[in-house]
C-alpha cells in the first residue's frame with residue numbers, strides 16, 4: 188500500500204480518518220471549519236515534508252500546510268487531500284550574542300515569547316498566544332510592537348523552504364532574494380517554510396493593558412485616539428476596539444455585559460516617563476476602566492487568550508484604513524451598537540511608526556502606507572449564531588468600503604475573499620505572480636490566499 192510505504196520513509200507519522208487522533212487534528216481554532224482530509228502527515232523534520240510533497244504529487248492529492256491551524260479561513264486543512272502538519276516541528280534556538288532566533292514552523296506565538304523572554308529579548312508578533320508563528324509571519328505579522336519595531340517580516344532574515352519540486356532551498360537577501368522578498372507577506376504560496384531565522388530586539392517588560400470608555404462617548408474617544416496616536420512617539424502603541432465587557436470576575440460588576448469602546452495600550456519607552464505619557468489620555472475623558480500597568484511582554488501578548496480559546500465560531504473581514512472621519516465614525520457606531528454576540532468585536536491595529544520606514548516595494552506586504560488594519564470579528568461559542576455573526580460582519584464590512592484604502596490584510600480574510608488578493612498586494616501583485624511561476628508553476632500550493640502564477 189502506498190500509505191504504508193510513505194509511513195516507512197518518514198520519521199513522523201501518518202494519521203488517517205480511522206485513527207483516534209484524526210478528529211483532534213481536524214479540529215482547528217475556528218470551529219466553523221469542518222473539513223475531512225484524506226490523511227495528515229505529522230512531520231518531524233524537513234525531510235518528512237519532502238516525502239509528503241512527493242507522495243501528494245504521485246497520488247494527485249491536493250495539499251494544505253498546517254502551521255498553528257489558527258487561520259480564520261481554515262486554510263490549514265483540505266477536503267479529501269493531504270495535510271502537511273508541522274505542529275511537531277517545535278525547536279527554537281535563541282542566540283543571545285547575535286540576537287537571533289531560529290524557529291521551526293510548529294511553534295505558537297506563546298512558544299516564541301516564552302523562549303525569547305527568558306533572555307530579555309522579543310520578536311514583534313501578534314496579540315494572541317495560540318496563533319502560529321508560520322502563518323502570522325508569512326502574511327506579515329502585526330502586533331503590540333509594530334510602531335516601535337515594525338512587522339514580524341521586518342525581522343525575518345532567512346527562511347529554509349521546501350519547494351513544490353521537493354528541493355530544499357535557503358532564502359535570504361543574497362540567496363534566492365526574489366523568494367525571500369515574496370515570503371515576506373506573500374503567504375504560503377511559494378513552498379513549505381521549515382525554518383525561520385529572525386532578528387530579536389531587547390524588550391522585557393512593558394507598560395500596557397486596556398482602557399475602556401462608554402460606547403456613548405465613542406465619537407469623542409475615536410477622534411482623540413486618531414489625533415493623539417498620530418503624533419505619539421513610536422514607543423506608544425494602542426489598538427482601538429469595540430467590545431462587550433466580559434461577564435467575568437476580573438471586571439467590575441457594574442461594567443459586565445456592557446458594550447464599550449476601548450484602547451489596548453503598550454508603552455515600551457522609559458518607565459520614568461510613563462506618568463507623563465499616559466496623563467493626557469487619562470485626563471481627556473476619564474476611562475471607566477483603566478487596567479494599564481507594568482507587565483512582562485508575554486503577559487500582554489496573551490492577555491485575551493482566556494476569552495478567545497480554540498473551538499469558537501469565527502467569521503471575519505477587514506479593510507486597510509487611513510482615517511476616522513465623522514461620517515465613518517457614525518457608521519462604526521451603528522455596527523458597534525449592533526454587535527450580535529458578547530465576543531464579537533472590531534479592532535483597528537496601527538501600521539504606522541517603524542512599519543512606515545520600510546518602502547512599499549521592499550517586501551511583498553504592499554500596504555505599509557496605511558494607518559490601520561481593521562478587522563471585524565463575529566465570534567460565538569454557539570454554532571447556532573453562525574448566521575448572525577456572518578451577517579453582521581458582512582454588513583459592517585460593506586458599510587466601511589467607502590472609507591477603506593482598498594484591499595485587506597491576507598491574514599484577516601476568509602477564503603471567499605480570493606477576489607481581494609490582487610488588491611491586497613497592489614503594485615506588488617505582478618511581481619509576486621512572476622516569482623510564483625518560477626517557484627511553483629503548477630500552483631501546487633494553492634490552499635492559501637492564492638497568487639496565481641503568471642502566464
Ligand SMILES: Cc1cc2nc3c(=O)[nH]c(=O)nc-3n(C[C@H](O)[C@H](O)[C@H](O)COP(=O)(O)OP(=O)(O)OC[C@H]3O[C@@H](n4cnc5c(N)ncnc54)[C@H](O)[C@@H]3O)c2cc1C
Pocket residue numbers: 216251252253254255256257258259261262263273292312313314315317318319320321322323324325326327328329330374375376378379380381495598599634635636
Ligand atoms: C484570535 C486571533 C488573533 C490573531 N491576532 C493576530 C495579530 O495580532 N496579528 C496578526 O498579524 N495576525 C493575527 N491573527 C491572524 C493570523 O496571523 C492568521 O490567522 C495566521 O494565518 C495564523 O497562522 P497559523 O500558522 O496559525 O495558521 P494556519 O492556519 O496553520 O496556516 C495559515 C496559512 O499559512 C500557510 N502556512 C502555515 N504554515 C506554513 C509554513 N510553514 N509554510 C508555508 N505556508 C504555511 C497555510 O498553508 C495557510 O494558508 C490572529 C488570528 C486569530 C484567530
